[in-house]
Amino acid sequence: MVTPARRQYLDIKAQHPDAILWFRMGDFYEMFDEDAKTAAQALHITLTGRPFGKDGRVPMAGVPYHAAHSYLARLLRQGFRVAICEQMSEPGRGLVDRAVVRVVTPGTVAEPALLPAKENSYLAVLCPSPAGYGIAYVDVTTGEFAVSEFLDGDPALSRVAIENDLLRIGPRECLVPKPESSEDPDAFAHGQPQTPGHITPYDARYFGLETATDALRGHFGVVSLEAFGCAHSPLAIRAAGAILAYLGETNAMLLPLLTGLRTYVADGTMHLDAATRRNLELHWTGRTQTAAHSLLGTLDGTKTAMGGRLLRRMLAQPLTNRAAIEERLDAVEAFVTRTTLRMQTLALLAGFGDMERLTARARQEAAIPRELLALRDALCAVPTLIEMLHDAASPALDTLAARLDPCVRVADLIGRAVLAPEGKEACRRVRPGYDNDFDTLVHTAMHARETIAAMETAERERTGIRSLKIKYNSVFGYGIEVSRPNLLHVPDDYRRTQTLTHAERFVTPELKEWEATILHAEERITTREEELYRGVLRDIGAAAPVLLGTARAVAHVDVFCALADRAVQHRYVRPTLADDTTLRIVAGRHPVVEASLANTGDTFIPNDAMLDTEGHQLLLLTGPNMAGKSTYLRQVALIVLMAQVGSFVPAESARIGLVDRIFTRIGAQDDLAAGASTFLVEMMETAAILRHATPRSLIVLDEVGRGTGTDDGVAIARAVVEDLVGRVQARTLFATHYHDLAEESGRLPGVQVASVAVAEEDGEVTFLHRITPGAMSKSYGIHVARLAGLPPHVVERARELLNRRDAENAEQAQRKSNRNSHDADKGAQSSVLIPPKGHPESAVLLDDLTALDLARMTPLEAIAVLGRLQDRARETLHHDGETAYNGREWATCHE
Numbered sequence: 001m002v003t004p005a006r007r008q009y010l011d012i013k014a015q016h017p018d019a020i021l022w023f024r025m026g027d028f029y030e031m032f033d034e035d036a037k038t039a040a041q042a043l044h045i046t047l048t049g050r051p052f053g054k055d056g057r058v059p060m061a062g063v064p065y066h067a068a069h070s071y072l073a074r075l076l077r078q079g080f081r082v083a084i085c086e087q088m089s090e091p092g093r094g095l096v097d098r099a100v101v102r103v104v105t106p107g108t109v110a111e112p113a114l115l116p117a118k119e120n121s122y123l124a125v126l127c128p129s130p131a132g133y134g135i136a137y138v139d140v141t142t143g144e145f146a147v148s149e150f151l152d153g154d155p156a157l158s159r160v161a162i163e164n165d166l167l168r169i170g171p172r173e174c175l176v177p178k179p180e181s182s183e184d185p186d187a188f189a190h191g192q193p194q195t196p197g198h199i200t201p202y203d204a205r206y207f208g209l210e211t212a213t214d215a216l217r218g219h220f221g222v223v224s225l226e227a228f229g230c231a232h233s234p235l236a237i238r239a240a241g242a243i244l245a246y247l248g249e250t251n252a253m254l255l256p257l258l259t260g261l262r263t264y265v266a267d268g269t270m271h272l273d274a275a276t277r278r279n280l281e282l283h284w285t286g287r288t289q290t291a292a293h294s295l296l297g298t299l300d301g302t303k304t305a306m307g308g309r310l311l312r313r314m315l316a317q318p319l320t321n322r323a324a325i326e327e328r329l330d331a332v333e334a335f336v337t338r339t340t341l342r343m344q345t346l347a348l349l350a351g352f353g354d355m356e357r358l359t360a361r362a363r364q365e366a367a368i369p370r371e372l373l374a375l376r377d378a379l380c381a382v383p384t385l386i387e388m389l390h391d392a393a394s395p396a397l398d399t400l401a402a403r404l405d406p407c408v409r410v411a412d413l414i415g416r417a418v419l420a421p422e423g424k425e426a427c428r429r430v431r432p433g434y435d436n437d438f439d440t441l442v443h444t445a446m447h448a449r450e451t452i453a454a455m456e457t458a459e460r461e462r463t464g465i466r467s468l469k470i471k472y473n474s475v476f477g478y479g480i481e482v483s484r485p486n487l488l489h490v491p492d493d494y495r496r497t498q499t500l501t502h503a504e505r506f507v508t509p510e511l512k513e514w515e516a517t518i519l520h521a522e523e524r525i526t527t528r529e530e531e532l533y534r535g536v537l538r539d540i541g542a543a544a545p546v547l548l549g550t551a552r553a554v555a556h557v558d559v560f561c562a563l564a565d566r567a568v569q570h571r572y573v574r575p576t577l578a579d580d581t582t583l584r585i586v587a588g589r590h591p592v593v594e595a596s597l598a599n600t601g602d603t604f605i606p607n608d609a610m611l612d613t614e615g616h617q618l619l620l621l622t623g624p625n626m627a628g629k630s631t632y633l634r635q636v637a638l639i640v641l642m643a644q645v646g647s648f649v650p651a652e653s654a655r656i657g658l659v660d661r662i663f664t665r666i667g668a669q670d671d672l673a674a675g676a677s678t679f680l681v682e683m684m685e686t687a688a689i690l691r692h693a694t695p696r697s698l699i700v701l702d703e704v705g706r707g708t709g710t711d712d713g714v715a716i717a718r719a720v721v722e723d724l725v726g727r728v729q730a731r732t733l734f735a736t737h738y739h740d741l742a743e744e745s746g747r748l749p750g751v752q753v754a755s756v757a758v759a760e761e762d763g764e765v766t767f768l769h770r771i772t773p774g775a776m777s778k779s780y781g782i783h784v785a786r787l788a789g790l791p792p793h794v795v796e797r798a799r800e801l802l803n804r805r806d807a808e809n810a811e812q813a814q815r816k817s818n819r820n821s822h823d824a825d826k827g828a829q830s831s832v833l834i835p836p837k838g839h840p841e842s843a844v845l846l847d848d849l850t851a852l853d854l855a856r857m858t859p860l861e862a863i864a865v866l867g868r869l870q871d872r873a874r875e876t877l878h879h880d881g882e883t884a885y886n887g888r889e890w891a892t893c894h895e
């Protein structure tokens with residue numbers, strides 16, 4: 001029997017087995033049992049005992065309430081967790097209510113008294129997976145909350161990277177999923193990374209993706225994590241979710257401190273979010289659903305699989321460190337200026353095996369002889385490559401050559417040990433001469449077989465049976481086969497083993513003996529060969545780090561050489577890099593559009609670009625559909641991206657003030673498949689940009705605000721522009737078809753307005769694809785409608801209507817100028833878009849709208865017509881609002 005107080009203690013303690021339980025009793029926090037012993041030792045306090053009914057005395061130690069902080073700090077410093085159990089009701093008769101109000105852990109204390117003043121106090125969470133790691137950390141004193149993922153392809157590399165990052169953060173406490181209940185038992189298969197601070201295994205349930213996503217959404221009150229930049233980083237989400245759960249459990253008061261979440265990239269590479277990768281079509285083109293018209297498709301001239309993979313990774317991870325980029329550019333330039341070397345290198349690499357994968361196969365002890373020999377062939381080509389690079393007398397190429405290790409030992413080992421699978425030796429894997437024992441065994445078996453073969457001739461002679469044959473059968477072994485008619489010639493020492501339809505089989509003691517020799521030898525051959533082959537694989541596996549290093553270096557040579565080849569082919573130039581924020585591109589081109597135009601014999605019209613964080617911070621680009629706005633925006637972003645990848649760029653010259661991130665929001669795409677409406681997606685992506693961009697970022701916004709009504713759209717676009725120039729101060733390219741936006745925003749400091757030039761002659765419009773300063777007032781919708789294949793009679797009718805309207809507009813303008821203009825400035829009023837009854841232009845509009853034969857239109861045609869109608873509707877309201885503002889029964893104003 002235990003007393004009620006003891007029962008209460010044990011119940012509460014059972015819920016906090018990992019913590020020292022501080023059990024409030026009057027003016028003391030008391031500890032019992034093992035906790036008491038531990039604390040007595042850690043704090044140098046007296047261990048006493050306390051009688052608890054029939055339980056007898058249990059060990060007890062206590063700290064006075066008023067001095068609790070200093071004791072707490074000492075326990076935390078030693079890595080203990082303390083669960084603080086307070087009295088929840090006034091002491092009186094009966095048992096006092098008690099509950100744990102807080103679990104103090106090294107990473108969750110935020111009390112200044114418990115912390116060193118000049119240090120952040122981080123709590124980190126590590127979420128391992130076989131592919132890499134997710135990390136989340138929070139500074140509980142500031143609310144800084146950040147997540148990242150480390151997926152470097154190779155688990156060992158990811159581990160190094162995460163360990164570096166943990167060192168940088170220096171958490172006081174680091175949570176990891178408790179192994180026994182972990183979802184993936186091999187989570188820490190590559191070893192648990194080293195981290196400063198105390199490691200706390202935490203219930204793996206909270207690391208579940210769904211649980212974590214819900215927790216984060218709930219905490220921030222959002223429907224999607226897009227704005228935080230981690231929506232597509234499951235490991236990061238899982239880690240962040242676990243942090244929320246842990247803080248909720250230990251110190252829920254800290255939760256309101258976490259007001260935002262930042263996704264970061266730790267290793268000097270530029271983080272490109274999923275939307276940006278998609279919008280810039282780095283690896284894949286949405287329109288054609290292929291890689292062909294992507295940036296990768298245009299730049300990839302790599303000859304090896306390793307090089308191809310590396311280039312793909314490089315494009316998704318441009319660098320931010322100038323020296324590192326220059327190093328790559330130096331190597332590319334070295335290949336650009338040395339044509340012969342470039343050709344030779346490409347030729348040499350064309351036959352190069354996939355060293356990375358071959359090494360991995362060897363390391364898993366799964367490689368077959370053909371793979372090992374391919375590895376050897378690759379290694380044997382390395383010295384040639386080294387020599388070629390050295391002969392070029394370029395420091396950049398020397399650096400590359402220095403990273404190439406021909407791994408002579410491995411090449412030699414494979415050459416000596418591994419047998420090419422050929423002819424009847426197909427089943428043998430180990431080469432003669434590699435191992436004496438093995439050779440002896442093989443020789444023995446061979447000799448026995450030859451002897452048996454010779455026996456056939458001897459027996460034919462001895463018995464006079466010319467058709468006698470020695471045959472092998474997997475069940476009966478060797479046998480002398482004698483056809484039925486010859487059975488009477490069979491000698492006495494033959495023993496029958498098998499009867500067949502036309503023949504019988506016999507053995508002799510001698511044959512049996514040789515057979516035994518063969519079997520015995522074969523068995524040992526198999527074992528020995530397996531032993532030897534495994535040994536070879538293990539030796540290669542042990543050399544894997546060097547082999548992979550060489551493979552990586554080869555991949556780099558491949559990428560640089562291929563980039564150089566493309567640069568020469570497409571007339572790219574080396575960009576000049578700078579640490580300031582000035583971006584100046586002279587005669588830049590879109591690499592992909594240019595290449596595909598070249599296929600059809602068309603030429604690409606180059607354009608300049610100038611952005612900085614002073615007078616040219618935001619470029620607002622207007623122009624009709626199909627003029628080339630989107631192309632221009634992407635082209636600038638791609639030139640920056642290519643430069644920071646280390647590639648030459650399509651321009652006459654390019655000076656790149658390095659960018660820390662590129663953000664894009666291009667076009668009103670449908671993301672219905674992902675369950676979000678176009679506009680929601682658009683706003684989520686815009687939110688992410690405004691949250692994450694810094695003054696070093698480059699932002700590309702194409703038609704933001706298009707997904708909603710015009711009023712909302714312009715208002716949002718305008719607010720975004722203001723925030724970008726006012727607060728964010730990032731270099732920005734903004735394309736819009738809202739003319740008003742261009743006019744209004746053009747007055748903001750730092751905003752330049754430009755448009756894509758159009759030539760008009762006899763009603764025929766030519767897109768010049770040339771960017772010129774100043775806004776554009778017409779949208780040339782009819783021209784686009786015609787290009788889109790709208791039936792000629794519709795185009796004609798539209799033209800007619802447009803002309804009529806232009807005439808009316810002119811008339812109205814005339815009337816307006818005659819009127820006194822006391823109501824000139826009323827732009828800020830809200831609008832109720834009800835057309836006045838009987839208004840001539842709106843009647844025409846309604847007519848046109850009704851006349852449309854939707855069933856016969858393609859979506860593109862419909863959009864063109866709708867755009868036209870909308871423009872006209874707006875114009876109508878605009879003019880009507882101005883003329884009829886006073887004294888009409890309906891209230892209308894323009895935006």
Ligand code: ADP
Nearest residue numbers: 603604605624625626627628629630631632769
């Ligand atoms: P917008 O965004 O203004 O509607 P796009 O950028 O989509 O126009 O361009 C439409 C088409 O015009 C492109 O597909 C391309 O073929 C062509 N184009 C764009 N820019 C150029 C250019 N600078 N030189 C040649 N053709 C171009």
Ligand code: MG
Nearest residue numbers: 629630631702
């Ligand atoms: Mg466009």
